[in-house]
Amino acid sequence: MRKPPAIAPGDTLAIVSPASACDESKLANGIKLLEDRGYKLVFGKACYDRCGFLAGADEARARDLHNAWFDQDIKGIICSRGGYGTARLMSLLDLDRMAAIPKLFAGFSDITTLHLALNRRGLATLHAPMVYSFVKERPAWVAEMWFDAFEGTAPIALPEGASRGKTLNEGSVESEVTGGCLCLLCDSLATPDQLDAEGKIVLIEDVDEPPHRVDAMLTHLLNAGVLQRAAGIVVGEMTATDAKTDEGIGGIPWREVVAERLSALDVPIVVDFPFGHQNEMSSLPLGIRARLDADTGELTYLELGVEK
Numbered sequence: 001m002r003k004p005p006a007i008a009p010g011d012t013l014a015i016v017s018p019a020s021a022c023d024e025s026k027l028a029n030g031i032k033l034l035e036d037r038g039y040k041l042v043f044g045k046a047c048y049d050r051c052g053f054l055a056g057a058d059e060a061r062a063r064d065l066h067n068a069w070f071d072q073d074i075k076g077i078i079c080s081r082g083g084y085g086t087a088r089l090m091s092l093l094d095l096d097r098m099a100a101i102p103k104l105f106a107g108f109s110d111i112t113t114l115h116l117a118l119n120r121r122g123l124a125t126l127h128a129p130m131v132y133s134f135v136k137e138r139p140a141w142v143a144e145m146w147f148d149a150f151e152g153t154a155p156i157a158l159p160e161g162a163s164r165g166k167t168l169n170e171g172s173v174e175s176e177v178t179g180g181c182l183c184l185l186c187d188s189l190a191t192p193d194q195l196d197a198e199g200k201i202v203l204i205e206d207v208d209e210p211p212h213r214v215d216a217m218l219t220h221l222l223n224a225g226v227l228q229r230a231a232g233i234v235v236g237e238m239t240a241t242d243a244k245t246d247e248g249i250g251g252i253p254w255r256e257v258v259a260e261r262l263s264a265l266d267v268p269i270v271v272d273f274p275f276g277h278q279n280e281m282s283s284l285p286l287g288i289r290a291r292l293d294a295d296t297g298e299l300t301y302l303e304l305g306v307e308k
Contacts, residue, residue, distance in 0.1 A: 001176070001287045003124045004076070004102040006152035006306040009038025011075040014068035015131055016044040017055035019110040020083020022132055024048050027080055030131035033143055034078075044068065047080055054085045061085070062092035069098050076150065081132035082109025087187060090117065099123040104150060104306065106130070106283075108276060109207070112180030115286050117193040119178060124287035124305055126150075127180055127203065133281060142281050149283035152308045155301040156285060163280055164297030165234065165270030168259060172293045173232040173268050174302065177286055179203030181276070182238075186217045189224055197230040201292050201299070203284065205236030205276030210244040211251040218261040232268040232292040234299055236276040268294035 007013070013034065015027070034041060044064030046056030055061060068077050090113065099121035105114070106126040115125045126149055129142060141159040149156055158164065178195065179185060179202040188194040195202075206214065221227045238254040245251040252260075258271055270292070274280035285305025292299050 001124050002099070002102045002122050003288070003305065003307045004104040006308050007076045007104055007150050010040070012040040012042060012073055013076045013078055014042050014044065014074045015047055015078055015080050016061075016064045016068055017047045017080040018061050018065060018089060018114065019055065019085040020053055020081060021050040021055040022048065022081045026135045027131045030134035033134055034131070037147060042074065053083070054088075055080070058088045058092060062089045065089070065093060069101060069103060076104030076106070079107030079111050079130045081130050082107065082111055084110055086110045086113040090193070095121060102307070106150070109181050110184060112184035113188065115180055116188050116195060119287040120193050120196065124285055126283060126305060127275065127286050128283035129281045139280060145283045149285065149305060152304045152306040155304055156283065157300040158274070158282065158298060162282070163272065163274045165273035165294070165299070166297060167294050168235070168263055168269040168271050169265065169267060170295050171268035172291060172295065173201065174289060174291045175199055175201050175231040177201045177203065177284065177288060177290050179234075179286075182206040182214065182217050183209065186220050189220070189226070195226055197226050199229065199231050201232040201234060201290060202227065202230045203234050203236070203275065205238065206241070207239040207277035208244065209238060209241055210246050211241055211254045211257050212246060212249060214238050214241060214254050215257045215261060218258070222261065227262070227265060230265070230267055232294070233262060233265070234273045234292060235262075235269065235271040236273050237278040239277040268292050270294050270297050273297065273299065
């Protein structure tokens with residue numbers, strides 16, 4: 001797996017919007033964090049555009065990604081937000097050329113689609129907060145971990161003060177990390193860049209999905225024979241899920257759904273690991289080896305996610 005070079009204060013970063021539109025005011029806190037750290041920022045031309053539920057036309061959003069990726073002066077790319085629309089870009093992007101030019105690429109949620117595609121082509125990426133993520137106050141360690149992952153301070157591990165995962169299945173395993181947002185993992189099936197869980201630690205989380213849809217998506221990954229190939233599973237939070245229970249059909253809390261669907265798998269599994277759409281957002285390299293200790297709820301990387 002190729003790693004992107006570490007970045008450092010003084011470098012130029014591009015902010016792009018591959019998915020949904022974002023109000024400029026909602027990015028102010030994240031922009032300030034990056035600028036206060038010493039980074040220079042440039043913005044994709046479609047960063048603040050609106051085209052229905054998208055940040056500009058597909059061609060414009062793809063052009064922004066290409067321009068940022070192939071500009072040698074831009075050392076890293078951070079997505080403004082997720083939402084919806086990244087999958088519409090896949091046929092417009094030169095993914096082989098992008099993956100051949102190692103560059104820091106960070107985001108999550110709808111950005112899962114690009115992580116899977118770039119990882120499959122041999123480039124490590126970063127499942128991490130986006131600029132929009134800092135529209136609300138986060139624990140101080142969230143931004144610190146963000147910068148540690150960018151700059152390669154040390155292999156990623158949960159900092160003091162962060163929550164730990166809760167044991168669903170005991171055990172430990174060392175392997176490459178993959179995964180992301182549950183609905184996008186399901187959407188990847190039967191595409192050229194579908195989730196490859198073979199022998200890997202799979203990250204799973206989502207937001208605003210009713211409990212029965214979490215059940216349906218986990219069931220789909222099981223029916224497809226995907227999750228049975230995993231070496232371990234790290235479930236984050238299904239954020240705002242229980243509040244969306246369909247009273248017409250009833251349901252059970254999402255943690256019970258996860259336990260019922262996944263506990264029969266004979267691999268280490270934790271739930272409530274702090275990453276994704278919840279308040280505690282870890283920065284987790286993808287395509288890089290880590291150790292999952294399900295007994296202690298720790299995911300500790302065995303190597304840097306960037307080249308120093």
